[in-house]
Amino acid sequence: MPAIRAAVARATGQPLELLDLHLDEPQPDEVLVRMVATGLCHTDLTVRDTVVPPALPAILGHEGAGVVEKVGAAATGISVGDRVALSFASCGDCKACRGGHPAHCASFIDLNMSGTRRDGTSTLRHEDGTPIGGSFFSQSSFATHALAHASNVVKIRPQDDLELVGPLGCGVQTGAGTVINVLRPAPGSSLVVFGVGGVGMSAALAALAVGCTTVVAVDVNAERLQLAKELGVTAVLDPTTDDVLAELTALNGGVDYAVDTTGRATIVKTALEALAPGGVLALHGLYTPDGEGLDVAAIPAGKSVVSVIEGDSVPQTTIPALLALHEAGHFPFDRLITFYDFDNINEAIADMESGRTIKPVIRFPA
Known part of the structure; x- marks a missing residue:
């Protein structure tokens, strides 16, 4: 069970607290990703500050980007060392998903905001073994490592800058x-x-x-x-x-x-x-x-x-398309970004809430 450092939302309206936690090993349909960067979105604060799920304390964050470190046996098409973006989760089997509209997945709330895996188990624990809410948008990327379901992992090209990729997972797309x-x-x-x-x-x-x-x-x-x-x-x-x-x-x-x-x-x-x-x-x-x-x-x-x-997006096609537009000079979303070190995540939150920063992106230590 890997030891990680995470920013924990413990109470409504309160700053996130950096804690050492334990993250499960990947199940067969999961991958372990070492986080390089993650965007900060108003949705994270809405969940922290209102009575919508998941219940606090929990690890939020849903615009992750990083490098795959472990791959479950059933997670096909993904390899250790792949550079990936993490986006929202969808079931892949309902009418909306089969019709190419996974953002309207019939199980969207359960898969993205329940605080647990699809089978109801927790991925994160305190050092004493007490479970803590995770799997936010099937990632909980406000942490040095994240467990993601294979279906919400988006492989990107070697030349794409991972520090810019994070906000593509939700807000930008x-x-x-x-x-x-x-x-x-x-x-x-x-x-x-x-x-x-x-x-x-x-x-x-x-x-x-x-x-x-x-x-x-x-x-x-x-x-x-x-x-x-x-x-x-x-x-x-x-x-x-x-x-x-x-x-x-x-x-x-x-x-x-x-x-x-x-x-x-x-x-x-x-x-x-x-x-x-x-x-x-x-x-x-x-x-x-x-x-x-x-x-x-x-x-x-x-x-x-x-x-x-x-954006009624299919992340596996929308995110690469936006990166290609950016590379061609037609989509300069990098101008919206201000970077913050992980230890300064609460400063990033304050700057976003005040309007000083448009799109904060959190960088994790190498």
Whole structure:
């Protein structure tokens, strides 16, 4: 049973605690991965700070990248020494999985947020043998080593930088996948993103990569809007000073596509109203009823609203595709990243919560 060091979420709203723990040996369908880096996502904090599973204390983290050290006997196609990204888990056998939509897996919650393996056993223990919640998104990557199910391991190329790969497992593929897999805008289309954090900025970059000629970023953070301009968006709007709806509807009667990452009801309503006839609004995040919001019955004829999970991605194809776009210079997601050493993970959390950092990535000691 390997000894590892992990950042433990012990209580709601409290800093993570670095502890020495024991991790199980891989079962036949699992692989042991030495972590090189992992992205930090708002989902990790949502789980820590609310009453959603898994129960605390637990090891969170779900955007891991590392090197395979051990392989279970039934984990085919994976070898010791492989460089891998870790993404969300899916059963592979339900209607959604068989149809190429694993993010809509019928067992998504059980496989990703139960705190245990698929068979209900724990992968992590305190030094005294007491079990602790793990298997978060079938990885729990806030640790020096992670056990992952073979199905959520994504092999990457030798030339890919593992320190950049981590955030592709969830946040970046969520934003980019929304554009590439779901909205699929034709070249020359217009698209607006409300909220340019990690998910929103990734959506904007993907829109530029696929040929949208008008890409608008809406946010209240001036530094993020400045970065969006540097990365190529055609316009930025601050709702505290700009009439967002008027500006967007002035674009040929509205925009073709909108992506909301805020989850705020009033912003969702504005996004819908800003669409041109035939436009599509993609929703992310937990819906927050912060006032008069979206009345589904009042959606104008010809406009559509779609709720997106994980960018409707198949990680084994989406992650390599995004890396190829990055290598070609068309998807500079590295500009969103700020690196932190593992010992400073709580500083990374504070910087993300304050808006100082768009996408923190935790680096583990070699």
